[in-house]
Amino acid sequence: MPTSTRRSSTSNSVTRAARPDSPRGDDPRVERTRVAVIEAASELLMADGPSAITHANVAAAANVSRTTVYNHWPTREDLLRATIDSIGKVTPDADDLTGSLRDDLALLCAHLVVDLTDDQRAPMIANMMERALHDTTVAAVRDEFLGAFHDVFARVIANAVAAGELRQDIDVDRSMANLMGSFLFIRFMSSTTFDDAVAQAVIDDFVAVNAPR
Numbered sequence: 440m441p442t443s444t445r446r447s448s449t450s451n452s453v454t455r456a457a458r459p460d461s462p463r464g465d466d467p468r469v470e471r472t473r474v475a476v477i478e479a480a481s482e483l484l485m486a487d488g489p490s491a492i493t494h495a496n497v498a499a500a501a502n503v504s505r506t507t508v509y510n511h512w513p514t515r516e517d518l519l520r521a522t523i524d525s526i527g528k529v530t531p532d533a534d535d536l537t538g539s540l541r542d543d544l545a546l547l548c549a550h551l552v553v554d555l556t557d558d559q560r561a562p563m564i565a566n567m568m569e570r571a572l573h574d575t576t577v578a579a580v581r582d583e584f585l586g587a588f589h590d591v592f593a594r595v596i597a598n599a600v601a602a603g604e605l606r607q608d609i610d611v612d613r614s615m616a617n618l619m620g621s622f623l624f625i626r627f628m629s630s631t632t633f634d635d636a637v638a639q640a641v642i643d644d645f646v647a648v649n650a651p652r
Contacts, residue, residue: 476501477525480521485559488563488567489566489567490570492519494515494518527554532591536591541646544645544646551619565627588615604646604651617645621644625641
């Protein structure tokens with residue numbers, strides 16, 4: 440999923456999606472409706488995956504009109520992005536980095552590790568990966584979150600190379616694929632139980648394998 444750095448859920452998504460005819464954001468009734476819609480959308484996402492996030496489905500689940508949903512989130516991409524945002528922060532801010540490679544990798548991967556160890560969220564991640572192969576909206580939102588993750592991951596790698604913690608010739612894209620791919624393989628394709636201890640061991644291996652020789 441790992442998913443610019445993601446900001447607090449629905450308010451930022453409404454700002455991105457706002458239109459001139461959108462309801463006044465300072466009206467408490469509008470805020471209550473917006474929160475109720477996103478809560479309903481989040482429940483749909485967790486239960487049925489990203490394909491369930493349409494304006495019609497969300498409006499029915501939240502017991503509001505489709506026009507209300509469209510006013511806040513004009514496109515399905517806006518709606519899906521806001522829904523994923525509401526579940527939790529996917530990528531930490533670059534300003535949160537400590538400068539310690541091991542600590543920063545653990546911080547960066549923390550949200551994904553939590554999701555992969557959750558019996559509801561892990562299937563949702565698998566569903567998102569599968570749907571992105573066939574659904575351009577899901578793929579676009581996936582790419583946004585991956586892009587945000589990649590930006591911070593690249594900063595962690597660059598800092599570690601400069602500090603002499605990683606080899607100079609490390610490739611950011613391949614190293615990200617190696618680390619994230621290890622998590623996903625263990626969780627979805629291995630008999631090993633994926634938990635925080637396993638995730639931390641994977642991070643330790645990553646640091647050791649890519650240390651300067």
